[in-house]
Amino acid sequence: MKTNTLILHTAALFIMPLQLMFSLFLLLRGHDEPGGGFIGGLVAASAFVLYAFAFGSTATRRILRVDPRDLLSAGLLFALASTLPAFLAGQPMLTAHWWELPLLGDTYLKLSTVLIFDIGVYAAVLGTIMTFVINLMESEE
Amino acid sequence: MESLMAYVVGILFAAAIYMMLRRSIVKLVIGLILLSNAANLLIFVVSGMTRGAPPLLPEGAEVPLGAMADPLPQALILTAIVIAFGVLAFAVVLIRRAYEVVGTDDLDQMKDTDT
């Protein structure tokens, strides 16, 4: 059957950034409102899945820049890295640490191991799903 | 609602098991999906269902203003959902690969390894 994908292509270019932004939004404010690393990662994965449907797996690999598997391992290492401060401080595993980095004036950048952990979850979820989808699509082609 | 949902969960289990008992590998996978949904719902039901009180604290508040749904089973179910998803992805690819190498979707013809 014919494969005219103009509309899908164009639409994907519009929708994907929205989804990606929304996923970051969900990730960052997940500690206070519905969201978090899982949900954020799933939404981000949806974004790339859309892209993959529109442009194929090769193009998706290109915009991901890294192999999804590397994304996955980065996520795992991030999550593991979040245990380091507790490890160094001699506390039980996964004890949370919170820092406030002063920025300009009286604004602060709130950082915590919890956030690092959640970012790790985000990346791992994204990496996992992209591994599924990209490889499956490649095996079809 | 819990008692009603108990029946629903029971039916989900029944459907899941019936599907898993079929000989087609595709039905097996559908059964697995139903099964994980059933188990997740079961946790949700037995730990109590609360209407309209999600475990979100209002901005600025340190403690909830009223009763609140139990957050713990929700966290468990969330974990279980994601795990089930990973497992399912694996299972789906497994059946496809099995179909490719064995050349049939009939589970009854996949018994060479046992005896």
Next chain:
Amino acid sequence: MIPFVINIVYFLLSLALLLAFIRLTRGPSLPDRVVALELIASVVVGFVGVHAIDTGISSLLDVAIVIALTAFLAAIGFARFLERGTQE
């Protein structure tokens, strides 16, 4: 007044869900089922909106955002399937 209306709305939406599901079961073609599935997603958005009003919890709208942004992917997946399927 609101509770009464909300109940009616719930009723209408439930009815819509079940009707859409009937189409899903009847088919006859796969695209028909997919259309029904899409509609169910939309109805769930409605449910979420009404429920947000019913309970006064605006956070629930995030659920609707997620549906709006991602539910259509399933349809694209099915469409892809159909395209591939006839290639052979």
Next chain:
Amino acid sequence: MTDIIVSILLLAGAGFMLLAAVGIVRLPDLPTRMHASTKAGAMGAMFTMAGVAFFFADGVVLARAFAIVVFILITSPIAAHVIGRAGYFIGTPLWSGTIKDELRDNYDSQTHTLRSGYEDSPESATPPPETTPEKNN
């Protein structure tokens, strides 16, 4: 007052959803069903979200409700397009009452090409006469 507006909006939203549902059950073929589901579904969501925005009367909620509407308006036609297209090309039968099909003739099922019928005309900004494109079978 708010209550009344909200009620009306919600009822309208739910009404459209139900309409869509009745539509896809009743209507006779895939494209017509899609007319019902795409539009009425989107309409239903829009009205409901309008109701939500009114009810909460809050900037954040307004922004979210607006975002939901926009997202639905962007995504649902895409879904409709891909499904409708796929359904058409796999040969889902059209309703017997369909009076016209200008696509069928331009589609070559062997090469999977879809002609416009205007292949020879120049790239002009001025629209050609609004007539049925001549068929050159």
Next chain:
Amino acid sequence: MAVPALHRMTGKYIGWALALLPASLTVYFVSLIPALQANGSLLIEYAWLPGLDITLNFLVDGLSLVFALLISGIGTFILIYSGSYLAGHKYLARFFVLMLSFMASMFGLVLSDNLVTLFVFWELTSITSYLLIGFNHEDIETRKSALQGLFVTVAGGLALMAGLILLAIMSGSYSLSEILSSNMALHEHAFYTAAVICILAGTFTKSAQVPFHFWLPNAMAAPTPVSAFLHSATMVKAGIYLMARLNPSLGQGELWSQALMLFGAATMLTGAYLAFSSTGIKKVLAYSTIMALGTLTMLIGVGTELALTAFICFLVAHSLYKGALFMVAGALDHETGTKDITVMGGLRKAMPITAAIACLAALSQAGLPPLFGFIAKELLFESLLESPIWSAGLTIATVLAAMLLVGVAGLVAIKPFFGKSGNTPKSPHEAPFGILIGPAVLSVTALVFGLVPFLPEVALLQAAIGSVNGAAVETNLALWHGVNKPLMLSVVSLLLGWGLLASWNRLRSPLNAINTSAARFGPEAGYFKFMEGITIIATWQTRVLQNGVLGLYLLILVAVTFGLTGYTLLTKHGINLTLDLADSHFYEWGIALLLVAAAAFSSTTHSRLGSVASVGVLGFGVALTFILFSAPDLGITQLLVETLTVILLVLVLFKLPEFGNLSSPFERYRDLTVAIFAGLVMTLVILAALDVQYFESISSYYIENSATLAYGRNIVNVILVDFRALDTLGEIFVLSLAALGVLSMIKLKAEDQHKP
């Protein structure tokens, strides 16, 4: 481990070199004789596994010393003999390793004070015996014989283990010296019967008592030194040793003495008869060993002081002459190239020394003076005549056996060496010195003991008899007691035996016919039936249970799961099928209906994509349930996961066929019934669980501390990334594992295909 190195160093004298080991041990044991104490003395004490009362204590008393000396003494010559007999064999080193291991195990067995340790060595002798029987393992019959020996003895060994444990439970100790010195009336204990049966099962199998005797002749597949040492002089006597050892403790019970007498006598007769009717020289010897073992068992059963004296004497006499005869048989085999007596004859010219030795040993076997065998036989008849029960029966049986035995002795010592020259595969020469030294020394010892019986008596036998009896015994061994009843019986049996020997050639074919038809119902046939039965049952069970059909596996799992759960619910809690209509809103009914309909449709439709779409609807329904009941995070996750699931399914399914209708209606209804049952049980369990909420949830802690201590207002997320972050950590690893699995399944295959 040093043996191969030694082998390289000493070359063909390895047998001599290694024999130094048991020889020095013999000297050592002899040196212990003067210091023998009534209750025995401990040689080595080592707490091996004190938690289980397992010690490595070695005990020396008369009985163990007799056995130790038999092992080391005969062992010395066997090693020398082996060096010559197997000279040049490629795997001689392995052979010696096994022989030495066996010897060590045997020492351990007879010297152990601890029941468990004793059992350890007991089993080790079985294993080393197995490996030695199978020395020529490339022959399938050898392997079968080795397995048979092992299987029978280990089976008995397991019973023995249970018996010993029971004995320890009864007596409260695993130490033989403690058990023997305590004066408990074990035969009144509730476990007595069970313990005796278990222990006897062990000793009877090991010592080839009827009906377990069949493995011993088959064990003759082993090289002759092995047969001589293990299957005549030592290992098969381990059972006898243990019965003698435990006799003081267990002998008070009637079960013990009667069982021993009965089985002993039966074994004696069977062995004697079979020995006489066999033609292979090693078989003849093996059956005569069985006969001797039966006799020994019977004597323990009789249990009088006289009987025990006879027991010890017969034990020593038998070990000496049988060891010698086996080695002679080996020499014949070695020189003539056959084991068949029927083709041997007139060998005394070619092998005069061998002939002399054989005659000496055979005279002892036949119980002729002035050899030690005569003393033993006289004592045997005398003790039976005085047996408290069954005296007449036992005596007659023994006379019959003795008569047969005389015939057997003639077969072994006279038939090959006298008469016409036979037609043997090899032309025979006198055997080398290494082969002859062993049997020569043993026969001469039998002669010396016969002439001066007080030599061994004073030194050792008296102490040994005391150990078996449990109290000191006065004995007076002498070659000549005058003309008495036992002597008369000896003469009778001798004459009859002579007659039998004369008619052996005529008797052979009818006896053969009888034996063949008897074998079909004999215990060995039982053994084969048993082994066959195992295979049949195993195959049947595997076909029924492990049949490869996943559906049936799952059916069983489901049935067990819900059967067990349902039954427990019914009996332990009670069932209560309620439905509270009032507590649900009508739209919730709608959603419930949607869930049920979606589940039902997805599992009944014939369209696989319809099924997938329906599963999608189910996902939406579940998400809606989550949303309506205060779980927005769950709702979102469920929606996303459902969408991605559908996408995955769609990506994969297009490579797969449509749903087929594979099951028969019967299968469908069966599965449906089971599935409905499972669902029903689940419903009931949930309803029951809803009724009993015993404790408040721990969740209030999370709700109270989420904002203040964990700085987050979305409590579910705070639990996921902080309170219970470890779950989440595990979970992302689950996901990544799924990804790796998928990756390899898709890609590894592709790579294979690219390979040529």
Next chain:
Amino acid sequence: MNLELALPILIPLTAGAVSIALWRSIRYQRIIAVLATALLLAASVWLLRSTIDQGFLVMEMGSWPAPFSIVFVSDLLSAIMIVLTGIIGLAIAIYSLASTPKGHEKFGYYPLMHLLLAGVAGSFLTGDIFNLFVWFEVMLLASFALLTLGGERAQMEGAIKYVTLNLFSSAIFLSAVGLLYGTVGTLNMADIAQKVATIEDPGMVTVISMMFMVSFGIKAAAFPLFFWLPASYHTPQVAVSALFAGLLTKVGVYALYRVFTLIFTQDVDYTHTILLWAAALTMLTGVLGAAAQFEFRRILSFHIVSQIGYMLLGLALFTPLAIIGGVFYIMHHIIVKTNLFLISGITYRLLGSYDLKDLGGVYKERPLLALLFLIPALSLAGIPPLSGFFAKFVVIRAGLEAEAYVVTGIALLVGLLTLYSMIKIWAEVFWKKTPEHVTDLRRLRGEVKEKHNWAYFVPVIGLAACTVFIGLNGQPIYELAEMAAHQLLNPQLYIEAVLGAQR
């Protein structure tokens, strides 16, 4: 803080993640494989030492107080299991250097191995029932991936059964956790135990315990739930089989030991009687299954089932001696069974088959290998003085003391039939002449120099040495088992260690 309590999962998790990051560099992955498993072993020994010294180690994850946090608890049973995990991990890692096909290494063999170990270690250490589920899943997914690695037809067929039946088990487990939480409102096992003990009418708890029993029974491959094991364990490459054989089912057994000593002791007459009969039938069906087989790894697989029965018997009899026997048996079995699989891999390497019909002549050409086989094989059959004898001895003695004669009789019979199977392998593979159709004997005779040949033998020799060591020097092992049993039979100790004495 007790760092040693976190290391058994942190080391393999980190090694796994790093190995994924180093996907393309097989060389580094191989180095990490050995290094990390060696570290794991070291950490596990440290953990065992600390546990012996302190009785219980507890770590409240995230510094939140128990029962609100997930706790890691090490009692002696856990510590022992962790040490065994370390031993097996290291052995498999070294063996894998030689035995793993290139393609498998390229597609994540090493990370999967690490993560499997992490899942196993997490299961042994966690004191939280839901967290146990998570570690089970980690282990399960790792085993799924390892099982299918290579993509052969037999692997796929076996994997479908393995996956389906284990997922069913997981679903039952998850449901049971939900029901338990619904009834007692907590997930911490110590807290659950404490609360269950105060319930007056614990019928519902018994009902839930049945679901745990079935779920763990499936994981442990107990009768009649074991089908997945013989269907799949012989299909992957041999190091994977060995890893599975050593550790996976034992996690199920461990879980049964944990919950049926700590939590579900409210109706022992009922629950443990069921376990007793399951144990007996597990022993019997397993060993009979093996008797029908004529393939090296299938025989071994069925014997796993059979020996699970012994372990369950220890739990089911529920006397101190029985538990000691069970724990002892687990220790012995893990080492021996892994070793046997590894040896089957070597003979496969030498002669190219697992089918007994196609094997032979190994004793003649490779006496050392024959000895190395005999040690674990005879140990498995319970022949003294090897480790298996004492394990069996204790169980039998416990059975006789508990006057469970029928079951004890079955256990004895099963010992005999186990010997029968081992001897069958010995006779066919080692004694029999090499079959005629095997023409290339250079491998068998050691005339072809293999790369990394040492890596085949080092683990086999090491594990055989463990078997002999336990046999000859059983007392410290026995004492460990004794201490473990003491803790298991006094759940109050565990509860106090986790929740503090004041509660």
Next chain:
Amino acid sequence: MIGFFWNIMLALAWVALSGDFSGMNFAAGFFFAYLALMVLQRQVPVLKGYSRRIPRIIAFLVFFIKELVKANYRVAYDVATPVWHMKPGVIAFRLEARTDVEIMFLSSVISLTPGTLSLDISDDKKVLFIHAMFLQDEEQLRQDLRELEHKILKILR
């Protein structure tokens, strides 16, 4: 669209920097970013005319929603009544829109408008094939579509 994207990104940056993740703050950030882009658009070619479009978009939305409500009635009526009044068919609509974005936008709006549904575009992007439910008056329909197209192109160009 690039302008809009940048606007959102800047707004998010604002939110992150201020550490206040509320919706109101985002709206404020969006507004400030809009102002910033207004200033910037003179220098950066891709942002050209960005600030002018927002009011046009709002105007279009109002028009579109009006159309939507109006035309929905017709579908509703036909669905709700037992007899079919519709005369469906597929027509080819010659496009003035040229770029992919224009075509995509137009086809989406057409799909959202009751009674019409974009099915596909010819390979040379000159014709949009539309399924229409009410082909009673095809000319009127084509005119309406043309008007719609013009309005859209006005926003986008």
